[in-house]
Amino acid sequence: MVHTERITTEITEPITVFLIGMRVNKLLPFSKWWKVAMAMPPMIASLMKHPEKGMLHAESFFRFGPMTTIMVSYWKSPEHLENFARNPSDPHFQAWQDFYKLVGTDGSVGIWHETYVIEPGRVECVYANMPMFGLLGATKNAIPAKGHRSTFRKRLQGKEAVTGH
Structure with missing residues (x-):
C-alpha cells in the first residue's frame, strides 16, 4: 500500500541500523562473487522466518559499474545483530567462513558493513x-x-x- x-x-527505543554490501572488483572468476552474493538470500529468509532473532526490516539495492550491493536493515539491538552473526546454527556464520576460504584476501570480491545505533x-x-x-x-x-x-x-x-x- x-x-x-x-x-x-x-x-521510542534505540534501534540498530546495519548496512552491509558486496563489491565485485574482478568480474572473473564469476563463481567467486556469485557464491558470495547467493549467501545473502538464505540469511534473510531465516531472519524473516524467525522475528525473535531481531531483524525488523530490510531493503536491498544494486548498482552497476562497479557492481555493488547494499542492504539496509533495521534491528532491535546490536546484541540481536551480533548474536545472529556469530551463532554457528544461523546461516551467516558458515557464509562468513566460506567467504574467507573462497575469496580471502585475493581482492576479487569486497565485503563491507557499517552499524549505527540510533x-x-x-x-x-x-x-x-x-x-x-x-x-x-x-x-x-x-x-x-x-x-x-x-x-x-x-x-x-x-x-x-x-x-x-
Missing part, C-alpha cells in the same frame, strides 16, 4: 507516495507529518522544536 500523504515515524529523538524521516519503506517499514507506525512533525527540524527535535536556528 502506498501512503499518499506525507508521513513520518518515531522511535537513539530516540536523534532520527528524522519523511515519506510521500511511499509504501512501508526504510525506518517506517521497521516501525510499522505511520504518523502524519503535520504540526510539530511538519519540518525536518521539528521532526528531529520533537515537540519542543527550537525556532530561529
Whole structure:
C-alpha cells in the first residue's frame, strides 16, 4: 500500500541500523562473487522466518559499474545483530567462513558493513507516495507529518522544536 500523504515515524527505543554490501572488483572468476552474493538470500529468509532473532526490516539495492550491493536493515539491538552473526546454527556464520576460504584476501570480491545505533529523538524521516519503506517499514507506525512533525527540524527535535536556528 502506498501512503499518499506525507508521513513520518518515531522511535521510542534505540534501534540498530546495519548496512552491509558486496563489491565485485574482478568480474572473473564469476563463481567467486556469485557464491558470495547467493549467501545473502538464505540469511534473510531465516531472519524473516524467525522475528525473535531481531531483524525488523530490510531493503536491498544494486548498482552497476562497479557492481555493488547494499542492504539496509533495521534491528532491535546490536546484541540481536551480533548474536545472529556469530551463532554457528544461523546461516551467516558458515557464509562468513566460506567467504574467507573462497575469496580471502585475493581482492576479487569486497565485503563491507557499517552499524549505527540510533537513539530516540536523534532520527528524522519523511515519506510521500511511499509504501512501508526504510525506518517506517521497521516501525510499522505511520504518523502524519503535520504540526510539530511538519519540518525536518521539528521532526528531529520533537515537540519542543527550537525556532530561529
